Amino acid sequence: MAKFQLSKARQHGERVAAEKGFVTFPVDPFAVAESEGIIVVAKPPEIKGVSGGIIFDEEVPSVFYATDIESEGFQRFTVAHELGHYFLDGHPEEILKSSKTHVSKAGFRQGDSSIELEADHFASGLLMPTLLVKKELTRGVIGLAGVEQLAARSQCSLTAAAIRAAECSPYPMAIVVSQGSDICYCFMSEGFKGLGKPLTFLRKGSPLPLSATRDFNSDPNNVRYGKRRTTETTLADWFDGSGQIRLDEEIVGLGSFGYTLTVFSSDALAEDPDGDEADEEANLIASYTPKFAYGR
16 A cells, blocks of 8 residues: 555554653553543453454444463554554544454554554554654664664564664664565665665565575574574675675564564664754654644
């Protein structure tokens, strides 16, 4: 779907976070739901198959989320995703065309319907507004360690934090989520895209190149038990760029999710972000109270 629509959905999430008074991490999706009178219910762990859902059966809908995956970050993202279906224009109407109950599989699964992708991007904007993410990333910790720091501060899943880090990073970085021998999706920072033109964009379903990540995935226990590996690769090995540009390839298994996260970055490419500039932007935004209009 159009990149503009996804960006618009993410910005809507950021506006809702601001409207609800969240100016620091973490943004609490349960509090956002409560402020709208939405009932949020945890689904019993023995019920599996979906991450969550929203029910438009009353004047104010209710949201439920899965607990069989024991990740607070994933559960928070799921609730935020369902709030996307509530806040984004056209979503309630689209859902009510077929049923009062809509179930979701949140988590940036490329190939999903447009409203699912929009809800994912709304959730990422709600939980990790651009200004807060950029400010966090100016702390000088790059690569996987920086992603983990962002995940901890925002109380989001490692995968969601990795995507937002790549979208907002002040230094060149890319992330790849894979399963087995296949790529699920890839996000690259603007600085990373500028390392060579044109770089190959790694698309869903494409085979992993011969790499440490592919070797890592060949043993399911690496993924299941959240094992880690760090090695060195080049831009040529993954993105058909220059073989002279060397990158850290940091790999971590995502446990029960069944996926692997790979983060590409390099201390040699990372410039010290201008923290003063980020502070000035924060002070400017804090100097006024935004008034946003949004529908259900």
